[in-house]
Amino acid sequence: MAQIADVIKYEGDNTTFVWKHPCEDFNTTTQLIVHETQQALFFMNGQALDLFEAGRHTLETQNIPLINKFFNRATGDKTPFHCEVYFINKTEQMAVKWGTDSKVEYIEPTYGFPIQIGASGEMNLRVEHARRLLIKVVGTENVLTQAALVQKFRAFLMTRVKTYMANYIKENSINIFEIDQKLTEMSGSLREMLLSDFSGYGVSLVHFFVTTIVKPEEDSAYRKFKELHFRQYADIAEAKLRQNVGIIDQQTDAERIIIESQGLAQKRQIEGYTYAQERGFDVAETVAGNEGSGNMANLGIGLGVMAGVGSTVGGVVNQAIDGAMSPQTNNVSTKCFKCNTDVPANAKFCLECGEKIEVLAANEITCSSCGKKTHKGKFCVECGAMLASKCPKCGNELPSGAKFCLECGEKLGGNDNE
DSSP, rough: OOOOSEEEEOOOOOTTTEOOOOOEEETTOOOEEEOEEEEEEEEEETTTEEEOOOOOOOOGGGHHHHHHHHHHOOSSSOOOOOOOOEEOOOEEEEEEEEEOOOOEEOTTOOOOTTTEEEEEEEEEESOOOOOHHHHIITTTTTTEEHHHHHHHHHHHHHHHHHHHHHHHHTTTTTOOGGGGGGGHHHHHHHHHHHHHHHHTTTTEEEEEEEEEEEOTTTTTTHHHHHHHHHHHHHHHHHHHHHHHHHHHHHHHHHHHHHHHHHHHHHHHHTOOOOOHHHHHHHHEEEEEOSSGGGGHEEEEHHHHHHTOGGGGHHHHHHHHHHOOOSSOOOOOOOEEETOOOOOTTTTTTOTTTTOOOOOOTTTEEEOTTTOOEEEESSSSSSTTOOOOOOOOOOOOOOOTTTOOOTTTTTTTTOTTTO
């Protein structure tokens, strides 16, 4: 008779999923030791019977009710029996390698060219249903290691992974040149798809990682589209850079103008004059630069604007007077478009508001109603107001319906019969 084991315990390593104890003869006093991360399953006559969880067990009748049905207990304290004991490792087996045995071929969704890629990674497995694993996978074998399990699952795993991966890339329109950025999401999605496949064999797929995508660097089409893709991104980045530089330049110019304006304002404050008075200086210089003594009246207007400035501008005024003594007979004025104030004909800025004066063409006049330039006629083309007529002799503006000029007494045309 074979020797009866006194103690049954696991003697395999931690990379083994299932290990069969070599002893097959026991009695009701045999001690069974099951560690926290294990289960022990008894087989008799090819049937999976009693399953023991972690702890120290004595194989008494009440502990092995299923086995007890197969034999009649003889009298005495010890009853021998023959069966097989399998220890199942319930720890999470980590870093189990996987990889596609051939390339995954599909149509690249962004650029539309056929491409072949490879993939590899790791997965974490744990026994979920001991009976199912032993019956469907282990059978009569004495041990099931990591390598043996991967080899058994290889065919269905490769088929599923390649199919699921191609569908995932297509459905999510993942660019091949950006696929590495999507590995986390892809890994999670593939795990969800593979769960039921592993569960059918009593194994739980705890984690599934795609760690590497092998791209066809030797393929000319792939290289062409890769260059196009990254050149496109480089052009976009360069355009954004130019835009940012332009914005910085504009901000710099704006800040420079503000600083210059603040500096000029402080300078005027120290020298004792305002911006309007400074514009008056410019007008005075303009008048002084015009030839003919007829500009003396216009110079007087400029002097009125600058009254109260003090000795600071005395030299400027004297120079303007000295330079304006040449003969000139015309004393023509024009109007400011903004405030409608009479200003000298040659003035560049309005003495009242500082607005820049625009030169009128020979066929243009200033509307007295809106102050805009308009062609000579009876009505303003800007606002529709009736335009004031002028005396043909002295140029003085005439009120509506006047028969004689109020300035020179000239009889106006169209009134001979009245």
